[in-house]
Structure formats: structure tokens, C-alpha cells
Amino acid sequence: MEKELIEKLKKGIETIVPENGLEEKIALAEKENRPLIIKFGMDPTAPDLHLGHAVGLKKLREFQETGAQIVLLVGDFTAAIGDPTGRNTTRPPLTEEEIKVNAQTYLDQMGKVIDLSKNVKIVRNSDWLNKMNFGDVLKLLGKATLAQMLQRDDFAKRFAANIPISLHELVYPMMQGYDSVALNSDIEFGGRDQLFNCLVGKTLQESIMGKPVGQTVVSMPLLRGLDGEMKMSKSKNNYIGLTEPANDMFGKTMSIPDELLPEWIELTTNFDAETKANLIADLKNGAVNPMEIKKKVAKNIVTQYHDATAADEAEAFFYRQVQQKGFDDKSFEQVSIAGLPNEISLLDLCAHVNSKESKSALRRLIESGAVAIDGEKQTDAYMKITPTTGLKIKIGKRGFFELAD
Amino acid sequence: MEKELIEKLKKGIETIVPENGLEEKIALAEKENRPLIIKFGMDPTAPDLHLGHAVGLKKLREFQETGAQIVLLVGDFTAAIGDPTGRNTTRPPLTEEEIKVNAQTYLDQMGKVIDLSKNVKIVRNSDWLNKMNFGDVLKLLGKATLAQMLQRDDFAKRFAANIPISLHELVYPMMQGYDSVALNSDIEFGGRDQLFNCLVGKTLQESIMGKPVGQTVVSMPLLRGLDGEMKMSKSKNNYIGLTEPANDMFGKTMSIPDELLPEWIELTTNFDAETKANLIADLKNGAVNPMEIKKKVAKNIVTQYHDATAADEAEAFFYRQVQQKGFDDKSFEQVSIAGLPNEISLLDLCAHVNSKESKSALRRLIESGAVAIDGEKQTDAYMKITPTTGLKIKIGKRGFFELAD
Numbered sequence: 168m169e170k171e172l173i174e175k176l177k178k179g180i181e182t183i184v185p186e187n188g189l190e191e192k193i194a195l196a197e198k199e200n201r202p203l204i205i206k207f208g209m210d211p212t213a214p215d216l217h218l219g220h221a222v223g224l225k226k227l228r229e230f231q232e233t234g235a236q237i238v239l240l241v242g243d244f245t246a247a248i249g250d251p252t253g254r255n256t257t258r259p260p261l262t263e264e265e266i267k268v269n270a271q272t273y274l275d276q277m278g279k280v281i282d283l284s285k286n287v288k289i290v291r292n293s294d295w296l297n298k299m300n301f302g303d304v305l306k307l308l309g310k311a312t313l314a315q316m317l318q319r320d321d322f323a324k325r326f327a328a329n330i331p332i333s334l335h336e337l338v339y340p341m342m343q344g345y346d347s348v349a350l351n352s353d354i355e356f357g358g359r360d361q362l363f364n365c366l367v368g369k370t371l372q373e374s375i376m377g378k379p380v381g382q383t384v385v386s387m388p389l390l391r392g393l394d395g396e397m398k399m400s401k402s403k404n405n406y407i408g409l410t411e412p413a414n415d416m417f418g419k420t421m422s423i424p425d426e427l428l429p430e431w432i433e434l435t436t437n438f439d440a441e442t443k444a445n446l447i448a449d450l451k452n453g454a455v456n457p458m459e460i461k462k463k464v465a466k467n468i469v470t471q472y473h474d475a476t477a478a479d480e481a482e483a484f485f486y487r488q489v490q491q492k493g494f495d496d497k498s499f500e501q502v503s504i505a506g507l508p509n510e511i512s513l514l515d516l517c518a519h520v521n522s523k524e525s526k527s528a529l530r531r532l533i534e535s536g537a538v539a540i541d542g543e544k545q546t547d548a549y550m551k552i553t554p555t556t557g558l559k560i561k562i563g564k565r566g567f568f569e570l571a572d
Numbered sequence: 573m574e575k576e577l578i579e580k581l582k583k584g585i586e587t588i589v590p591e592n593g594l595e596e597k598i599a600l601a602e603k604e605n606r607p608l609i610i611k612f613g614m615d616p617t618a619p620d621l622h623l624g625h626a627v628g629l630k631k632l633r634e635f636q637e638t639g640a641q642i643v644l645l646v647g648d649f650t651a652a653i654g655d656p657t658g659r660n661t662t663r664p665p666l667t668e669e670e671i672k673v674n675a676q677t678y679l680d681q682m683g684k685v686i687d688l689s690k691n692v693k694i695v696r697n698s699d700w701l702n703k704m705n706f707g708d709v710l711k712l713l714g715k716a717t718l719a720q721m722l723q724r725d726d727f728a729k730r731f732a733a734n735i736p737i738s739l740h741e742l743v744y745p746m747m748q749g750y751d752s753v754a755l756n757s758d759i760e761f762g763g764r765d766q767l768f769n770c771l772v773g774k775t776l777q778e779s780i781m782g783k784p785v786g787q788t789v790v791s792m793p794l795l796r797g798l799d800g801e802m803k804m805s806k807s808k809n810n811y812i813g814l815t816e817p818a819n820d821m822f823g824k825t826m827s828i829p830d831e832l833l834p835e836w837i838e839l840t841t842n843f844d845a846e847t848k849a850n851l852i853a854d855l856k857n858g859a860v861n862p863m864e865i866k867k868k869v870a871k872n873i874v875t876q877y878h879d880a881t882a883a884d885e886a887e888a889f890f891y892r893q894v895q896q897k898g899f900d901d902k903s904f905e906q907v908s909i910a911g912l913p914n915e916i917s918l919l920d921l922c923a924h925v926n927s928k929e930s931k932s933a934l935r936r937l938i939e940s941g942a943v944a945i946d947g948e949k950q951t952d953a954y955m956k957i958t959p960t961t962g963l964k965i966k967i968g969k970r971g972f973f974e975l976a977d
Contacts, residue, residue, distance in 0.1 A: 248707050251714025301704045301747075302653050308740035309656025313718075313731070316739065326718070334721065334742060335713035341739070342706075 168193050168233065176229055179433070181359065181388040184366060188383030192353040202236040202286065206352035206368075206382070208343070208361070209239055209277075211246045212261060214269040216276040217406035218468070219390040219399035222434045223356055224280040226387055230354075237287045238350055239277075241270050244296040245342065251335050276409045279472055295349040296342060307341055310374050311367070316340065319363040344368040347382050348375050354383045362386055390434050395424035404528060413473045417481035418488075418565045420465035425450075425457040428464065436467040488565065499569035504554045513538070514548040520560055520568040529562070537563050573598050573638065581634055584838070586764065586793040589771060593788030597758040607641040607691065611757035611773075611787070613748070613766070614644055614682075616651045617666060619674040621681040622811035623873070624795040624804035627839045628761055629685040631792055635759075642692045643755055644682075646675045649701040650747065656740050681814045684877055700754040701747060712746055715779050716772070721745065724768040749773040752787050753780050759788045767791055795839050800829035809933060818878045822886035823893075823970045825870035830855075830862040833869065841872040893970065904974035909959045918943070919953040925965055925973040934967070942968045 173190060183189055196203040207227055216224075231237055246269075249260030261269070274283065281287065299307070316337050317323050325332050340363065347355060347368030357365040365384040372381030389398045392405030399406045407419050423431065429447050436443065446463065449455040462482065469478040502520045511519070517529045517538060524532075532538055533548045539561040540552065552558075558570040578595060588594055601608040612632055621629075636642055651674075654665030666674070679688065686692065704712070721742050722728050730737050745768060752760060752773030762770040770789040777786030794803045797810025804811045812824050828836065834852050841848065851868065854860040867887065874883035907925045916924070922934045922943060929937075937943055938953045944966040945957065957963075963975040 244706070248710055251711040296706050299706045301649070301701050301709055304706055304709050305653055305740045305743060306656040308743060309738050311739050312736040313739060313742065314734070314736060329719070331717040331719060333714050334716050334718060334746070335710045337718065337739060337742070338710060338713060 168197065172233065176226075176233070179226065179387065180385055182362065182384070182386045184362075184369070184384045185380065188380070189354070189385070191380065192383050196353060202234055203230070204236050204238060204351060204353045205230055206238050206240055206347060206350050206355040208346075208355075208357070209241050209270065209273050211241055211243055211266045211269040211273065213401065214272040214276075215401050216273065216409045217399055217401065218409070218435050219392070219406065221280055221409060222390050223358070223387045224277060225437070226385075227356060228281050231281060231286060235286065237281065238352065239274075239287060239289045240346055240350065241266070241289065241291045242343075242346075243270070243291045244293040245339065247293065251333075279409050290350070292342070292346050292349070296345070304338075307345055307371075308338065310371060311341060313337070340364045340367045341371075344371040345375075347372055351376070352382045354385055357384060357386050359386050359389055388430070388434065391427055391430065393419055393423055395427050404525070407468070409472055411472075413469045413477040413481040414484050415565075416469050416472065417465045417478070417485050420468055421458075421461055421485060422564060423461070425461070428457060428460055431464055432460075436464055437471055438467060488567065499559060499567045501571040502568050503572065504556065504570050505572070507554045510551050510553055512548065513540070513545055513550045513552055516552055516554060516560065517562055520570075521562055521566055524562075532563055573602065577638065581631075581638070584631065584792065585790055587767065587789070587791045589767075589774070589789045590785065593785070594759070594790070596785065597788050601758060607639055608635070609641050609643060609756060609758045610635055611643050611645055611752060611755050611760040613751075613760075613762070614646050614675065614678050616646055616648055616671045616674040616678065618806065619677040619681075620806050621678065621814045622804055622806065623814070623840050624797070624811065626685055626814060627795050628763070628792045629682060630842070631790075632761060633686050636686060636691060640691065642686065643757065644679075644692060644694045645751055645755065646671070646678075646694065646696045647748075648675070648696045649698040650744065652698065656738075684814050695755070697747070697751050697754070701750070709743075712750055712776075713743065715776060716746060718742070745769045745772045746776075749776040750780075752777055756781070757787045759790055762789060762791050764791050764794050793835070793839065796832055796835065798824055798828055800832050809930075812873070814877055816877075818874045818882040818886040819889045820970070821874050821877065822870045822883070822890050825873055826863075826866055826890060827969060828866070830866070833862060833865055836869055837865075841869055842876055843872060893972065904964060904972045906976040907973050908977060909961065909975050910977070912959045915956050915958055917954045918945070918950055918957055921957055921959060921965065922967055924959075925975075926967055926971055929967075937968055 173193060177183070177189060185191075193203060205227065207223075227237060243261075243266045246261045246266050247263070270289075274289070277283070317326055319340065322332055322337075324330075343364040344367030347365075348371050351372075352368070355365045355368055362384060365382075365386075369381035369384060372378045391397065392399035392403060393407070394403070394405045397403050397405060407416055411419075420431075428450055432438070432443050432446050438446070446460055450457060450460055465485075466478040466482060469481050473481075500520075507516075507519065513533060514526060514530055517533065518524075518526055521529070529538075530548045534546055536544050536546055538545055541559050542561075554570055556570055556572055560566075560568045560570070562568070578598060582588070582594060590596075598608060610632065612628075632642060648666075648671045651666045651671050652668070675694075679694070682688070722731055724745065727737055727742075729735075748769040749772030752770075753776050756777075757773070760770045760773055767789060770787075770791075774786035774789060777783045796802065797804035797808055798812070799808070799810045802808050802810060812821055816824075825836075833855055837843070837848050837851050843851070851865055855862060855865055870890075871883040871887060874886050878886075905925075912921075912924060918938060919931060919935055922938065923929075923931055926934070934943075935953045939951055941949050941951055943950055946964050947966075959975055961975055961977055965971075965973045965975070967973070
């Protein structure tokens with residue numbers, strides 16, 4: 168591979184371990200006259216992909232275009248077991264059918280970035296982990312020490328704070344590492360919080376397979392979410408899903424704080440390098456209103472996941488709705504009052520018209536002054552309201568509802 | 573069971589957890605009209621039993637005589653795996669055949685204390701552990717936390733001293749504990765150093781089987797070995813094996829320091845309680861020469877593992893050989909010099925005539941003045957000697973050798 172192309176592939180990667188690992192593995196694959204094998208883990212318990220996931224997927228796509236073999240690993244083994252302590256109620260075991268459905272959902276979204284028809288192999292780690300018996304497990308565990316596991320940041324912190332670590336948790340990084348042995352991967356893509364587990368894979372390729380140097384571990388920068396503070400994630404509700412409607416994608420992007428713009432330009436758009444640099448320079452020297460730049464980013468994102476027409480329409484919708492405050496009746500979502508009691512709290516009314524947000528999120532919105540009834544701001548979540556036809560409720564910047572029969 | 577008999581069973585037991593566990597389990601078995609189930613682990617990697625093991629076996633025999641079901645558990649599963657880190661060279665994996673032979677050897681020796689024809693069942697933990705897959709192992713490990721495992725004394729010490737603990741080592745107590753689930757044992761007999769692992773069995777019976785209180789754990793006092801300091805063990809070479817010749821048993825017992833006598837009277841003899849008490853009182857008030865009491869202990873031990881005639885003969889042999897220094901030619905073991913070089917070091921010569929001792933043990937014996945050539949003490953392990961027929965070598969108190977053609 169030409170040096171120039173390698174440099175292009177390396178661009179934007181946050182961490183490469185070992186440092187020269189990309190060049191080495193590319194050279195090795197070329198020497199052995201075979202495609203580079205890239206491992207990419209899919210978590211079937213969290214099948215909703217968002218722009219944060221897309222950061223890695225886009226880099227993966229670049230590798231795919233150089234002819235690399237992408238191995239999408241479905242972590243169905245652990246998904247089928249769940250959390251044996253029963254402490255983590257968000258991770259109940261999934262059935263075979265649920266895993267299948269989730270994996271397909273995951274793929275459908277992934278297909279918006281990766282070309283699934285080209286050099287992509289989908290494998291399940293139950294294929295090898297299910298075959299391991301107790302003796303095999305002991306042999307695997309013999310390859311690492313407790314002190315090594317406790318180097319993982321979250322283990323170290325919990326151990327120091329006397330927060331229980333169940334014994335089986337210490338096994339999970341070893342399983343993920345063993346997947347790399349089974350796949351004989353050259354490179355593993357992982358989030359920053361997966362670095363430790365990926366490096367276990369590197370070590371196990373060395374100790375079990377006798378490789379002089381195990382897989383190279385690559386991680387992309389984390390994308391901060393809509394709140395501008397935390398990593399984009401579903402549980403923080405600060406995300407834009409890859410399959411969200413165009414209007415939502417556009418509106419949500421318009422809501423991000425200005426200081427997020429440089430990293431969003433880098434990580435979420437597909438502008439060429441020069442355009443990105445110009446936009447960031449414009450921002451820096453104040454030549455352009457940040458709102459204009461945000462609009463370009465929003466249109467670019469919608470164009471990637473929908474198309475240019477949808478982007479234009481979403482822009483128009485946004486301006487009608489929010490920026491120009493044109494309270495066009497047609498744009499209020501009609502919500503039936505059927506079944507509601509005669510009197511209801513503001514919070515319960517908001518939850519009735521907008522079931523997508525959690526009650527605690529809605530309460531925060533009310534208390535922060537983001538909710539209005541018939542044009543009047545209301546900040547008492549527990550004020551009593553009589554739901555009547557025609558009552559208009561505004562929630563946040565983009566939620567417009569009107570009660571109907 | 574009568575209270576009196578229970579008290580007799582409890583006598584001499586060092587630890588019972590929980591305190592009232594013996595009474596409770598005996599009552600439970602009686603209520604359910606079934607024999608008490610007692611788990612006793614056999615380690616097929618260490619098949620040589622000595623008087624230290626017999627302490628527990630004799631208590632087990634008492635339970636057996638009350639009608640309890642003895643379950644002898646062969647730990648063949650781990651024996652067949654060995655130590656996966658490869659660090660512990662003293663624990664290489666055993667073959668199926670070696671395990672069989674060792675288990676039989678173990679039983680042969682055990683049969684000197686336990687009546688193997690009465691309420692004894694022999695089981696192997698591979699029967700259930702081999703059937704466990706990775707998922708089962710994870711579920712099992714989910715039942716304990718790292719902090720709980722680190723309460724085990726040796727883990728805690730190694731962890732504090734930064735001595736590596738391999739991950740698989742944390743699993744061993746869980747396996748041993750799971751054996752108690754598989755056996756549904758009421759009581760587990762374990763050495764003092766096995767207490768932790770046995771208590772894991774108690775906990776797992778509670779968390780997996782839902783028992784209100786898991787198995788009762790019983791441990792007997794440790795017997796100190798010939799050196800009077802350390803626990804009797806093969807690796808310390810301070811033991812008397814249950815199958816040793818009568819003369820060796822007698823001579824070794826006569827070699828123990830006087831201060832060991834009270835515990836040896838308690839733990840190794842089968843005198844009745846009154847006789848034991850009298851002997852210990854005699855020792856205390858100095859009424860009898862300790863050597864005389866030692867002789868009674870030695871004869872009692874030989875009588876248990878051989879018979880009364882053998883005990884008399886061993887006593888006579890001992891007095892001829894050692895106490896009266898009667899260097900009767902017939903009692904020198906004849907060792908051929910065939911194959912020896914013309915000149916040999918004292919140490920090599922000792923190793924030639926007595927291959928049972930390690931070279932380092934022999935060197936210490938020489939340097940401590942316990943070796944004589946033709947009646948003359950020699951303390952230089954590397955002095956050169958020309959091996960000739962008729963040369964007499966004395967090693968320690970009981971090794972008498974004569975070189976022959």
C-alpha cells in the first residue's frame with residue numbers, strides 16, 4: 168500500500184497500539200498475499216446506532232475500500248448469558264430470536280455507512296465460546312493475572328472504592344480477547360472504553376498463538392453528544408440515531424452548543440479535508456455566524472443518512488417551526504385526549520403527548536422554562552390542567568403538540 | 573443420636589463452622605430418615621498418606637461407625653488439568669491412568685483407618701465439572717466476588733506482596749465449593765488450610781441450592797512433623813507414612829522432640845482417653861522418663877498400622893541399632909559398588925547408598941555431623957573416598973550401610 172494511503176487511513180485515529188502497528192500489519196498481509204483482517208465487535212444488547220458509532224464505522228469504511236476483510240463479530244455468547252449476578256437489570260439474557268433480530272437491526276443501520284456486500288463477514292462468538300469446557304476456560308484464565316485485570320480502569324476504581332466486582336466479570340475481557348485468537352485478526356477497532364479488552368486480545372494472540380506481536384488496536388475519538396458534555400450515548404439521551412427522521416436529525420444538530428462544532432465538523436460530516444479546515448477557520452476567526460455553519464453540518468448529516476432533498480426539506484421545516492416561530496397550525500402534532508382524566512398534572516400531560524422522553528427529562532424541561540401551554544411558559548411540573556381540545560403544548564425547541572378529540 | 577455420642581464425635585475437632593452445625597445436620601439427617609453425608613476430598617496428585625492425614629481419617633472413622641455415609645471425592649478434574657500457567661512444576665497434569673493408580677494407592681492407605689466396605693462411596697468431580705460449559709462456569713463465578721476470594725489467606729498475602737495470582741487460581745475454590753453442591757453434603761472434612769474452600773462450599777449450597785444453611789465445615793488440628801516445628805508434610809520430609817515399615821515408624825517416632833509428645837499422644841495414638849490423660853500427666857510432672865513414654869507412643873503407632881508383634885520386633889531392632897549402638901553386621905544394608913568410579917565424593921557415596929534422601933538433605937546431614945565412615949564422623953561433603961567392599965557408612969540415626977561387590 169502506498170505510504171500516502173496509509174497516512175490517509177491513519178488520519179483521525181486517536182490511538183494505535185503499538186504505534187507502528189498499522190504499517191506492520193498492512194505489510195504482513197501484503198507479504199502473505201491476503202487481505203488485512205479487521206475485527207469489529209457488535210453488541211447485540213445495544214442495537215441502536217448513533218452518530219457516535221458512525222465515527223468508527225466511517226474509518227472502517229475507509230479500510231474496506233482498500234480491500235480489507237471486515238469481520239463483524241456478534242457478541243451473542245454473553246448476550247445469551249446476561250449478567251449471572253442478576254445485579255445488572257439492564258442486561259437480562261437475550262433469547263436466540265432477540266439476538267437475531269437485534270443483529271439484523273444493527274446491520275441495517277451499519278449498512279448506511281459500510282458496504283455490506285463487499286468483503287464483510289458476520290460471525291458469532293458463540294461458535295467457539297460455546298464449545299469451550301471448564302478445562303478450556305481454566306487454561307484460558309491461566310494466561311492472565313489478577314493484577315493485569317485490575318489495571319482496567321473501571322475495575323481499579325471499583326476495587327479501590329470497595330464496590331463489589333463479581334468473579335465472572337474478570338472473565339469477560341478474556342473472552343473478548345479470545346475472540347481475537349479465534350478470528351486471527353490483524354486489527355481490532357474499539358471504542359476508547361474498549362481499549363483494555365482489545366489489548367487483552369493482542370496479548371492472547373501472543374501467548375496462545377505464539378505471534379511475535381498480536382493484533383493492532385485502533386480507537387477513534389469519542390463524539391460528545393447534544394448536551395456538549397458527555398459522550399454520545401443512548402442512555403444519556405443525547406444522541407442522534409442513524410435511522411432518525413430527517414427533521415429530527417436536522418433539529419437536534421441545530422441544538423448543539425457552538426463549542427461542539429469543530430469536533431462535529433471533523434467527526435460527523437463527510438466534507439473533504441479542505442472544506443472541513445475552512446469551516447473550522449471561519450468559526451475561529453468569527454467570519455461567519457456559527458448558526459450558518461451549524462446549518463451546513465446539519466444538512467450534511469441529513470444528506471448522508473437520508474438524501475439532499477430530505478436535507479432541504481428538513482431545513483425548511485426547521486425554519487418554519489423554530490427559527491421563525493411561525494406557529495403554523497398544520498405543524499402541531501395532534502394528540503388525542505381520549506382516556507385522559509378531567510384533571511392532570513402538567514408533567515403527566517407532557518408525558519402523554521411526548522412519550523419518547525422520560526418523565527425525569529420532561530420534569531427538567533418544565534423546570535428549566537422550556538415548556539409553554541397556549542404560549543405561556545409554565546415551570547410547575549405538578550400544576551393541574553384540564554385537558555381540552557385545541558390546547559397547545561410546546562416542549563423544548565421542537566415539540567409542538569395540540570390536543571384533539 | 574444421643575447427646576453423649578455427639579459430644580464424643582465433637583471431641584478433638586478444632587473448628588466447626590457454624591458452631592452448632594454438627595448437631596443441626598445430625599438432627600436434619602435423622603428427621604429426613606437418611607444417613608449423614610460426609611464429604612472427604614482426596615487429592616490424587618498427593619497420594620502418600622502420613623500420620624498427619626490419619627488425624628482426620630480417625631475422626632472420619634468415628635462418624636462412619638455411627639452410620640454416616642462417607643463420600644470420598646477424588647479431585648481428578650483439576651489433577652487432569654494441572655496448572656495452566658505452567659509455573660507450578662510440581663503440579664503437572666496427570667493422565668487418566670496415573671489418577672487411577674494414585675486414587676487406588678490413596679485408598680489402600682486409607683483402608684488402614686477407614687473401613688472401606690462400610691457406607692463408603694467413591695466419586696470423581698470430573699463427573700460434573702467436565703459437563704460444565706463456559707456459560708455454566710460464568711454463572712458459577714457470578715456467585716462470588718473478588719473481595720470474597722481475596723479473604724483467603726494466601727491470596728490476600730500474595731496480593732499484598734504483589735506476587736502474581738493467576739486468574740484461574742481464583743476459580744479453584746469455586747470448583748471445590750461446587751463439589752459440595754453436586755454431593756449435597758451435610759458435612760465437609762477439611763484440613764485447617766482448606767477451611768476457606770470448604771466454606772465456599774457452604775455458601776454455594778446456600779446460593780445455588782437455596783439451603784437456609786449450607787454444609788457444616790469440620791477441621792482437625794494439624795499434626796507437627798518429626799522436626800517439631802512444621803506441619804507434617806511430604807514436601808518437608810518430616811513425616812511418617814502410613815505404609816512405612818515398622819522399624820522406620822518406630823525409629824522416626826523415637827526421634828521426635830519431647831515437646832511434641834502431648835500432641836502426638838492426643839493425635840496419633842489410639843489409647844483410650846484415660847490412658848492419654850495419664851501419659852500426659854506423667855510427662856508434665858516428670859514422673860516418667862520421656863523416652864519411655866515415646867516408646868509407648870511408637871509401639872502404639874506401629875501396632876495400629878502393622879500389629880503388636882511387629883511393634884515388639886521394631887522396638888528390639890531400635891534398641892539393638894541405635895540406643896545400644898550394637899553394630900550388628902547383619903543389620904547393615906548391603907549396597908553394591910558395581911558401576912561406581914574409583915574415587916567419589918562423600919556426598920555422592922551417601923546418595924548412592926541411600927537414594928531415598930535428596931542430595932541437599934544428605935549434605936545437611938553430613939555437615940551437621942550425622943554421617944560416619946567406618947565409625948569416624950565426616951563433615952566434608954566433598955571429601956574424596958575410594959569405595960571398597962566392607963566400607964561401613966552410617967547416615968543419621970537409622971541408616972546403616974555396608975559396601976559390597
